[in-house]
Amino acid sequence: MFFDPLEQFNVFILYPFFIKGIDLSITNFFIFCFLVFFVIYLLVSYGVSNSKLIGFSLQRVVEMLYEFIYGLLKINLNTKDSNKYFAFISSVFLFILFSNLLGIIPYSFTLTSHVIVTLTFSLMIFIYFVTIAVVKYKKHFFSHFFPEGSPLWLAPLLVVIEIISYVLRVLSLSVRLFANMMSGHTLLKILATFGWVLLCSRGPLFFLSIAPIVILFLLTGLETGVACLQAYVFSVLTIIYIEESINLH
Amino acid sequence: MNNNYLYGLLGVFVLYFNKIIILNEKFLLLLIFIAFCVVVRKYLQESIVVFFSDLQKELVNEIFLYEYNIDAKYSFIYHYLNLDLLRKKLFYNSYKFYLKSLNFLIILYSNINLKKRNNSFIQSFENLVNEVYYFILKKYSFIKLNFLYRSYYYIFYKFQVV
Numbered sequence: 001m002f003f004d005p006l007e008q009f010n011v012f013i014l015y016p017f018f019i020k021g022i023d024l025s026i027t028n029f030f031i032f033c034f035l036v037f038f039v040i041y042l043l044v045s046y047g048v049s050n051s052k053l054i055g056f057s058l059q060r061v062v063e064m065l066y067e068f069i070y071g072l073l074k075i076n077l078n079t080k081d082s083n084k085y086f087a088f089i090s091s092v093f094l095f096i097l098f099s100n101l102l103g104i105i106p107y108s109f110t111l112t113s114h115v116i117v118t119l120t121f122s123l124m125i126f127i128y129f130v131t132i133a134v135v136k137y138k139k140h141f142f143s144h145f146f147p148e149g150s151p152l153w154l155a156p157l158l159v160v161i162e163i164i165s166y167v168l169r170v171l172s173l174s175v176r177l178f179a180n181m182m183s184g185h186t187l188l189k190i191l192a193t194f195g196w197v198l199l200c201s202r203g204p205l206f207f208l209s210i211a212p213i214v215i216l217f218l219l220t221g222l223e224t225g226v227a228c229l230q231a232y233v234f235s236v237l238t239i240i241y242i243e244e245s246i247n248l249h
Numbered sequence: 250m251n252n253n254y255l256y257g258l259l260g261v262f263v264l265y266f267n268k269i270i271i272l273n274e275k276f277l278l279l280l281i282f283i284a285f286c287v288v289v290r291k292y293l294q295e296s297i298v299v300f301f302s303d304l305q306k307e308l309v310n311e312i313f314l315y316e317y318n319i320d321a322k323y324s325f326i327y328h329y330l331n332l333d334l335l336r337k338k339l340f341y342n343s344y345k346f347y348l349k350s351l352n353f354l355i356i357l358y359s360n361i362n363l364k365k366r367n368n369s370f371i372q373s374f375e376n377l378v379n380e381v382y383y384f385i386l387k388k389y390s391f392i393k394l395n396f397l398y399r400s401y402y403y404i405f406y407k408f409q410v411v
Contacts, residue, residue, distance in 0.1 A: 104282070105282060106275055106276075106278040106279040106282050107275060107279065188278065189274070189278070192274040192275070192277050192278040192281075193274040195274070195277055196273065196274035196277050199277065213277075213281065216277075216278070216281050217281050217284065217285060220281060220282060220285045221285065221289075224285075
């Protein structure tokens, strides 16, 4: 019995639950969403409570994460009050990182392999950085769509291009993460199926199964790297977009 | 529990309970994932050990480059302060008694330096202590070094022999 490679992305209802016709059923998606939340909550709360100058291992992990995100903000955000955005960026980074990492565990569910999650994230971030720019610069915000020093006759074309590229950030940000996670997991599943078929076969084919298994092992490492890297890329791009909104260039 | 027992248990589980668990490609993926975690854990442990042994060598070199010189103290502190926060904590946790030993040596050196710097007997004694300390540092574990430190501490510092 073999599963479809895309079967792992199915959202299914575990417990049907309706309130006045509104579907609030408990799904595997819902369970993993809460699991990610609780893992982050437990890690941070346990790591921060009873903190000492010479910390224990979990405290070190939390401090390492804090220093990493703080470093990201300090390097990429060219402003004095970078601490203001720390909570937002750390929430985004930790949620994506942990949902990516939890998704690698077999029999689990990857939240970020669903475009609805990543699109919601990027749309929220888009609204956030547009609001920052509009509140700070008001009508001057629109100067962002007309590069400085460009000839006026090019304005109709340039403004349209700039607006499209600006709005498309929502899509690029979400599709980058979703596509990476989905393709990685699908590839793992296809190779696992291949390896399993060879492993179940008799004769010389059985010994050939070692190749997909070794590749699978290496790919697990690669996927772990990609999971961390994608969380990093998502956070860095968010910081860059916020920085552009603050300094308007 | 030893890792071998875990593998054995896993083997028994796969062989005898394969009717309970559906053996499919997902299960293969799970086994590979467990193997990956075991390898990564081992690798991480090794890299941490390498990191500390490198650090130890570096420190020993630095300390003994400046022996008989009060600058060693400042040099050491300078080195310690230059480490980032996390490394400092890791470093401090693992080298607590090492630091204590070092502190004692610094105290001992300072006392010798201040009181009886021109005494040739003390000079030669200082050399001897240094040689023994360096020898043990190279040859034996830190637990033994800690014991040595305690002995030194009680003999020379507590009872004011020097």
